[in-house]
Amino acid sequence: MISMLDYYNIRDQFTEEEKLVASTTKSFTDNYVLPIIEKHYSEGKFPIDLIKIMGELGLLAVILPSKYGGSELNYVSYGIAMQELERGDSGIRSFASVQNSLVIYPIFNYGTEDQKTKYLPKLATGEFVGCFGLTEPDFGSNPGGMLATATKTEKGYILNGSKMWITNGSIADIAVVWAKLEGKVNGFIVEKDTPGFTTVEMKGKHSLRASVTSELIFNDCLIPLDNRLEVEGLRGPLSCLNQARYGISWGAIGSAISCYETALNYAKTRIQFGKPIASFQIIQEKLVWMLNEITKAQLVSYQLGRLKEKKLDRPQQTSLAKRNNVDIALQCARLSREILGANGILNEYPIMRHMANLESVKTYEGTHDIHTLILGADITGIEAFS
Structure with missing residues (x-):
């Protein structure tokens, strides 16, 4: 039985594949999220053990083509999965949202083939966790005003600046970071152990307590030339x-x-x-x-x-x-x-x-x-x- 109030019989319009996504995600939420979420929320901890299970169920790369390890499902399937995850907790759904929409999506749509083959399969399984660095301490609703910069050199791009309120930041293996290169917003993939890249987990939250929220700091952080995404501007x-x-x-x-x-x-x-x-x-x-x-x-x-x-x-x-x-x-x-x-x-x-x-x-x-x-x-x- 799909766990959803359905007064207008919307589920009758679901394909068999969509119904399977609903039942699979419902089972995951019932068996793995609900029994532990209050404890993790109270302690302010993300249930990191759930990542591998979500990856095995295909919940971290719902739309991504199977060529790169994704489930290759449609948008309604993705939505159904997000609904069931948030029935458990917004923090769990936020983790999956970031992985699906803010990390896998830009690499798949704007990355080179080398970037796709290097990162996407590991993101799909949960072996790699990703985060998305756009918001800054002084620029949220106005991302175009960002102060983070990237400077091109012969050795690569040097990133400087900081990002705030970043979901998954302190547990991420890679960060998709947006910074201004010659005045124009560009995207970059930054791996966690890159010199000059540090994270600080934000504490004292009364909301999203079962989610990791962090500040990303870049201090002369040198990343390879190959780690720039092929897109320019706020688009x-x-x-x-x-x-x-x-x-x-x-x-x-x-x-x-x-x-x-x-x-x-x-x-x-x-x-x-x-x-x-x-x-x-x-x-x-x-x-x-x-x-x-x-x-x-x-x-x-x-x-x-x-x-x-x-x-x-x-x-x-x-x-x-x-x-x-x-x-x-x-x-x-x-x-x-x-x-x-x-x-x-x-x-x-x-x-x-x-x-x-x-x-x-x-x-x-x-x-x-x-x-x-x-x-x-x-x-x-x-x-x-x-």
Whole structure:
């Protein structure tokens, strides 16, 4: 049974392959993530032992062609996998998102054949972990203002600068790093033991605690000439972000479903005034609101996936999906906590963990407000920012 609220029978449209992805990822989440995630979240540790299993199941390279070790599946399959992973925890889905969309995607699309054969098979299995260095301490929503630089020499490129809020940073074997070369944004592959490259894991997080978040520091870091990606300008990193945002739109649904199902089950068994609180109108209104919004979110992401498979999608459509779905997921978490009352804050239930995680998900890969302005410019033809 696919673990998903499906009020409009969307699963009936799934291919047999897509159903298999759903059942496989559900089993992984049920058997490997849910039993351990609260402990890891509490301790602020990423469950690193899960990487190999995800690789064996094909969850780290869902769309990548089999020639390079990938599963060679479609976009809806990728979305389904992200939904099930985030039903477990946003940190687990974030790990898979980075590997699939922010590391494998740019190397496959902008890398040389040598780069593809060297890195992609190991990334697909999880032997290599990757990270994506774009955001800087002073430049997040405005990546074009980045201060990181690359200088070309006879021996290679010398990188200087820092990147902040980098998922997987301290455990990564390679980093896809964006820096300005002669004033233009370029992408580079940096291996972990390269002299001049250091990482610092960020501590004290109240969100995404079961995920590794790091700062990347480059101090006269010399990398080979062969490690530059064949793309120039913001087109490169923004295309990667568009891929990640699509997966996030599905992932947020997983968090929302987890919260909704927790609240529904609780409401049907919690007795107050001699009857289940699910019989009260205000509780039913909250449950129906969640059902309504989750169903709309599912339809948005499913249709976006089909558009992507036909190469008919636009980045603005992905912005709408990411903006809407993360927002309603966060609201579902809050409503679910209200239904559970004081019990909702206990780690016996996943609600507060999802709520805290979703605060980060709402911010990364384009904030809610940035996606609002992207959509505003699209429908009016007027840029609110330049």
